[in-house]
Amino acid sequence: MKTDASSTLPPVAPPPPPEVPQTAQPAIPLIPATAARPSLADEFVTAAPTQGFNLARDLALFAHVRAEGGRRVVAIFVASTVVTIANMFGQVELNDWNGRFFDAVGRKDLSGFVHDLWTFLIIIAVLLALTVANTFLQERLKFRLREWITRHLLVEWLKPLRVYQLSFAGEYGHNPDQRIQEDTRLLGDYSADLGCGIVYSLLQIIAFVGVLWALSAQVTFQVAGFDIAIPGYMVWCALAYASIGSALTWLVGRPLIALNGERYAREAEFRFALVRVNESGESIALHGGEKDEQRHLEAALAAVVDTMRRISSSLAHLTWITSGTGWLSLVVPILVAAPAYFGGSLTLGGLIMVAGAFTQVQGAMRWFVDNFSRLADWRAAVHRVARFREALDNLPAIEEGAEEIKRALHPDGHLAFEGVRILLPDGHIIIDDATVSITPGERVLIVGDTGRGKSTLFRAVAGLWPWGSGTILTPPPGTMAFLPQRPYLPLGTLRNALSYPSPADAFPEADVRKALERCDLGSLIAKLDQTERWDQELSLGEQERLAFARLLLHKPGWVFLDEATAALDEDSQRRVMRLFDDELKQTTVMSIGHRPDLAVYHTRTLQLVHGLDGDRLKLKPPPVPPPPRRWLQRLDDWLMTIR
CATH class of the missing domain: 3.40.50.300 (P-loop containing nucleotide triphosphate hydrolases)
Known part of the structure; x- marks a missing residue:
């Protein structure tokens, strides 16, 4: 998840509407089509792979990558993490500034108001420099990660005889060109974005949970004439809100993982069919087979469209959760802190500080909600590349149970x-x-x-x-x-x-x-x-x-x-x-x-x-x-x- 200056501003002005989840660009075959109704797309429904999704098993295959560039990838990631930590200190300071600034506004303190404006410019300048540095490092991490994985796959793929024997490796040995080119691109982009994003969110939680816990002491409730303070009240509210959103997102959006994988399969078959027609143009023209090729390509396209239709329905269902929780997050921190503000235990600046810290913690905790569709695409790309890598490793197993010359x-x-x-x-x-x-x-x-x-x-x-x-x-x-x-x-x-x-x-x-x-x-x-x-x-x-x-x-x-x-x-x-x-x-x-x-x-x-x-x-x-x-x-x- 990238950070920018807008993410550090106080929540007094409504942010833009939450984005509708987007799917990744097509990659390569993964799982079979699941549509029950017969259509042109049925021509392109292939046999199911023998292995399902297992993230731990897939990621374990990348632990043994020895291609050139691995240390550079680690160094860039560490540098990005260091910049993110510095950014968190700036975020905490900005949240403290929010309280001081709005307290000055509430007191009509002109000198304090002007002083805080100069302080704001310094904080924003530092945060802007850190955000630019982090963006630069994340973009470099994307192509370095892709380069590292692609070099490794090329070395393994081009070992003697493997290019030929891979054609006998079944489902996961098909279309190695797309797996090496497109899947590694998706894997590099999503791994960098999501990896840096989750590190940012974890550091955000670490930085603001303590702040929010301390500020929660200012939130008291009047019950029968007594002031009651709930330890960590705002923290528990943020955790509950994020947990409910994440659970609903998982329940509603889980089918997207399989659907994105299926889309990759159909896209790959469509692309292969197009390349095949282009390479065989002379033969097709000599036989007058354009109509037959058109029928074949339309069948491949129908399979892509059918899969995308089901993805669009799942995304629409998921948007009810992601957009709904996004809009509610505009008022939830104010609502949970409002009793203390109207009861007089919180000043306007204190309310802004509590709401700002709540927004930071809750936003970090709902990272899963905001990135679920991207996680589904990343998961499919990991599976595709890992299974291809495994197919390369297991080529000798082709001869298991058979005699060998x-x-x-x-x-x-x-x-x-x-x-x-x-x-x-x-x-x-x-x-x-x-x-x-x-x-x-x-x-x-x-x-x-x-x-x-x-x-x-x-x-x-x-x-x-x-x-x-x-x-x-x-x-x-x-x-x-x-x-x-x-x-x-x-x-x-x-x-x-x-x-x-x-x-x-x-x-x-x-x-x-x-x-x-x-x-x-x-x-x-x-x-x-x-x-x-x-x-x-x-x-x-x-x-x-x-x-x-x-x-x-x-x-x-x-x-x-x-x-x-x-x-x-x-x-x-x-x-x-x-x-x-x-x-x-x-x-x-x-x-x-x-x-x-x-x-x-x-x-x-x-x-x-x-x-x-x-x-x-x-x-x-x-x-x-x-x-x-x-x-x-x-x-x-x-x-x-x-x-």
């Missing part, structure tokens, strides 16, 4: 499958008992019908697919390169995409140009330092040739190709595959493909043959290259010499 380095630097059985996560066998050895210098092609598990075998070699049994012995990881069906081109310049994962300046300019020319991409040399979405600017065939140019720069000892030439015509395929006869002739190749003409570029062909318990790898004799291909190859050799 063992991996080790081959003592001679070969690639060997020893009784490898590859399973789906549900235990279904797709490849059974693969036993084969590939020695350096070999060119091995693996063929088989579509859907028989060739790409899964490719992932198992890379270490992405753990489900199965047996052992895969591999050459050193630094000697292997993998080309998937669709090449990956990172954001940035074309030079960066060509050098990936090495830095953009890792290779000499001459080598970069030669690699592009060798793969028939010479027209791209002039664009090397341009920043574009190269995965959209280049055709799929150009992207595949760029991947081979990348191989020319890195010169790996082992290359694994998964349909890496599927988008190339026969002539372009021959040119890139001939790299393994020339510049990359020391490279061992294992290819996966469907095209029959790939066999001529390999020394051995293995075929996945259907069996009772899954497919098996069997040796297939390589075909003899037909004469026309040899003439084409000689012609191509001659053209290369005169180029």
Whole structure:
């Protein structure tokens, strides 16, 4: 809760009406929709997460954050607390000034009136400086806290294989981009605001409860001619008023926690659907699928609107409590102290001091009431980030109850499958008992019908697919390169995409140009330092040739190709595959493909043959290259010499 100069003024003038509680900006999926009536939104109702809200468990996960910046966050929070303590001393002094000032007004003491005005200016100047300092520190705390948590999540998310395996982690592994970007922003903003706010309120209670308790001695009641004073009378009144408001707020506003979480889920799905349409614009246009996409997006929007409708109803119910207690707080302190004032035991200045201290204590005690909707948003953001963090920690648990493929380095630097059985996560066998050895210098092609598990075998070699049994012995990881069906081109310049994962300046300019020319991409040399979405600017065939140019720069000892030439015509395929006869002739190749003409570029062909318990790898004799291909190859050799 931020403090400003207006919060320190005496309650003689009505403050602005209490704000209607606001909800946070959308973040990411949390809990399933609870609407019972069927609607378009039902299309986007997902399965419920297995774990509910448990604040202690969620916060415990953040106790182990070790990212850079943690000490800076603590230092800023401590500095903000120190400034808040100084602010409390100023608030107490301002409350004492209220009594002196209005007593001077009541006595019509002009000199005292003028003196107190000068004192007021000094107090306000100090409080203003403290408020500005506290605002500055709170804003810095927001982005430093977000930076600290985001850095930690990025480090954990980008550990080897986690990005891929997170997709198997269920509900809490979905949409990591939104969890890292949006949820951490919400968590940082709300944690800073609410954390500093509750510290301010606690210090406010500590500072003014004693003052109010002492002033309560001046509040006496006339009963049968006797003056009766209730120890701490005003304190108990403030506590009772705040307790009633907090209890009613909790009872009425509790559904907001779940509803805000549900809204995050629906917002995330809507955003994902929009991004998906934007990324697939060409395919949608070619199929004429705009109407179908519109129906799909309207269903996602309907889910968002349906959730927001229920949130608006809950907020309206909550406003009865928050606004009602806010308006009543204008007169409650005067009412509870009025008997003493009209009985003559309190002066006007004493009434103002008692009412001011009561307002401070009661306002601090009703912090929960004023911030409940924000607490609901904060609670949802904590849950989202904590569950994502937990999903990252528990990735090894994906294999619990299932066999796991063992991996080790081959003592001679070969690639060997020893009784490898590859399973789906549900235990279904797709490849059974693969036993084969590939020695350096070999060119091995693996063929088989579509859907028989060739790409899964490719992932198992890379270490992405753990489900199965047996052992895969591999050459050193630094000697292997993998080309998937669709090449990956990172954001940035074309030079960066060509050098990936090495830095953009890792290779000499001459080598970069030669690699592009060798793969028939010479027209791209002039664009090397341009920043574009190269995965959209280049055709799929150009992207595949760029991947081979990348191989020319890195010169790996082992290359694994998964349909890496599927988008190339026969002539372009021959040119890139001939790299393994020339510049990359020391490279061992294992290819996966469907095209029959790939066999001529390999020394051995293995075929996945259907069996009772899954497919098996069997040796297939390589075909003899037909004469026309040899003439084409000689012609191509001659053209290369005169180029």
